[in-house]
Amino acid sequence: MQVWKDYQEKNKDRFLDELLQLLRIPSISAKTEHKPDMVKCAEAVKQRLLEAGADKVELYPTDGHPIVYGEKIIDPSKPTVLVYGHYDVQPPEPLNLWKNEPFDPTIINGKIFARGSCDDKGQVYMHVKALEILVKTNTLTNNIKFCIEGEEEVGSPNLGKFVSAHKDLLKADCVLISDSAMISLDTPSLDIGLRGLSYIEVEVTGPNRDLHSGVYGGAVANPITILAKMIASLHDENNHISIPGFYDDVLISSDEERALMAKAPFDEKEYREDLGVKELWGEKGYSTNERTGIRPTLELNGIWGGYTGEGAKTVLPSKAFAKISARLVPNQESDKITTLLIDHLQKIAPANVTVKASLHHGGEPYVTPIDSNAYKAASKAIEATFGKSPIPVRGGGSIPICALFEKELGIKIVLMGFGLDSDNLHSPNEKFDLANFYKGIETIPHFHHFFAEM
């Protein structure tokens, strides 16, 4: 609608300025030292929702960081959309690889560089501004609820309890989430699936103290060497995960499905060059899109042990550590895989070390149907603003709460993300293209109108 476009055009500089203010708050949920920033950020989201026209906004305290709940109810008999997002961000480290300060958003070539610019403050803020447009132009035809949490990046440990306890409050006809990517502005897409997650930490202990590597080297098992051997054994020569039982519950995609997936545009050379690698890597027998979409994976997210500072220290360390996460696909279960991983690591550890392994967080894989009203409304909205209908794709990331919402609220989720895979989520130099930000704000009101009409 022209009235939406006009409103956005007139206010776009302010929209951007408000987002930049939000990005300046270092709302890192993983680090306890940022607890005050988390509260500050939640308060800011609340304030912006009120200014945008929400009737009621509340912070709900949890055992971790607060959840922001807001609503604009025009008529309880009309359809209701629940918008989910998160105001917390990943830690920005390694800081030396950022071109600007991660919490000092900088616009370069039409892109906002900042931690959280795309994941997920920038995408959450599209929804806040879409609400403003609908309210201020008097064109709202449905009810909108917001559930913006502060613990997505640490596995949403308290959201389940909140959702169970507030089913009436959250009652809606669909959940709309913008926390993922599309292929490009030229090739819009909608995620129809996300992988689940089992994220564990492993501690390998050799001797009871750090030792001189000359005096004891060669006589005592080095926990780094042992950990390396354990990690090395987790993938076989075809890059299959070699943990017995790991693939047992994997839903095998049909040849038909795989053929459909293969139609999504993919340029391997461009992909390789963007990443700066000479060769790709992955499970034998599957394409790159399949490896990140329909197959489970096991990645090392961190490793440390011994002396890691400047120069040389001849130490045989007492301990070595790793952070390991598996991405899961339907019908794998996070708890089952976590137990399998931990048991396997304990089992393969030789007798000269002790291994402790524990869960960081997990989440279930999720696949959404493409015949739901929510999916259809999203598809139409994208067609209205992009001029072409979106390609359905299976995303590699995880939003563990999808399965939770569906189970607790009994409604379907639609994943309408406006980021790009190249937005450096979780990496240095995270960015969000202004074009995508504004396109998102333009598209979301259409979604609400289409959904209200269905």
Next chain:
Amino acid sequence: MQVWKDYQEKNKDRFLDELLQLLRIPSISAKTEHKPDMVKCAEAVKQRLLEAGADKVELYPTDGHPIVYGEKIIDPSKPTVLVYGHYDVQPPEPLNLWKNEPFDPTIINGKIFARGSCDDKGQVYMHVKALEILVKTNTLTNNIKFCIEGEEEVGSPNLGKFVSAHKDLLKADCVLISDSAMISLDTPSLDIGLRGLSYIEVEVTGPNRDLHSGVYGGAVANPITILAKMIASLHDENNHISIPGFYDDVLISSDEERALMAKAPFDEKEYREDLGVKELWGEKGYSTNERTGIRPTLELNGIWGGYTGEGAKTVLPSKAFAKISARLVPNQESDKITTLLIDHLQKIAPANVTVKASLHHGGEPYVTPIDSNAYKAASKAIEATFGKSPIPVRGGGSIPICALFEKELGIKIVLMGFGLDSDNLHSPNEKFDLANFYKGIETIPHFHHFFAEM
């Protein structure tokens, strides 16, 4: 001699107090931020040598940290002993495992806990106090020179140049070094060999930036996983090092030598219990003492990559790093092994990563004869104060400058160490037993007298 004992008895509290002052200076050679502390420590060593009765003491600047040279010449025609030691220390990390502050020496149960207490400030200081005793009791019968450097813990990069340029200054009849351990005060021993060292750092780069492990996981080689596989391949199932050519130059010890070594007291159960490990580890076919004495080894001294902070971050990192060192035995050559290691790592790296590897520092293995005058004098000195003659043993550590001194100055080295293997060198809670400190001060004057008589 009773006069030495009496002098020490009367001054022992001051001796200790002076050592504690020296231990309070954080002379960490590996860290550039401690450059001022290095100068402060060198100045303190100089001052103490002068107070002990040295005629002349000078700091010689180098491209790194200064070398302290001192001398007490009573008669150029008499035998001269060159005492070598170092005033620099290893980094104290990990700090949280120390029971006291590493640079706040604390005496518990007759042991001085502090970084450098044994390695090597405490042992250097025995020589300073032995000089004082000989000078103040008018019993010096030979010349003593001191060469106390500040870069032993970083591989003595500037000592070679100094020795070459100052052969006349350093001219002596033997080199006496206390920078190693004995079996115990009940079972004194003398090191007759030290291992060489090749210490390298490896950087494995996968993608050109940190990636989201969900979006890219399974499709791009993870540098941690690849590094782990590379490390895992460096030892075979018998814990032999599986780098082609690694053992080529190793001097095989005769059965006779091995039988002699096997006579040194060794209690495996006690050794295991002290280290808190259920099983030992090492190269098949060799005893523990052989594994640390006559066989080369390859140890991981550090590893890091990805997210290593609190909580969880779902990153597929761009880089992973390791610090790796080999201990070498006669006739391996450090340069040759370093090249072999680096080439091997480059060779086994798969095409989906790039590997950079570079030398930190190296040093040649050293074996000293037991029929030299210096060895005989050390053996007699120990017999005089311990009541039994020392067992000759091959130590696992490295003092790379031994080979250098022998080559440049054409004289033999004697390794008369008064530490213990359990002194936590290079580890948290480094200690030096007061009994060993005082026994060292008692023994050293005997060494000078016996050597002067030969």
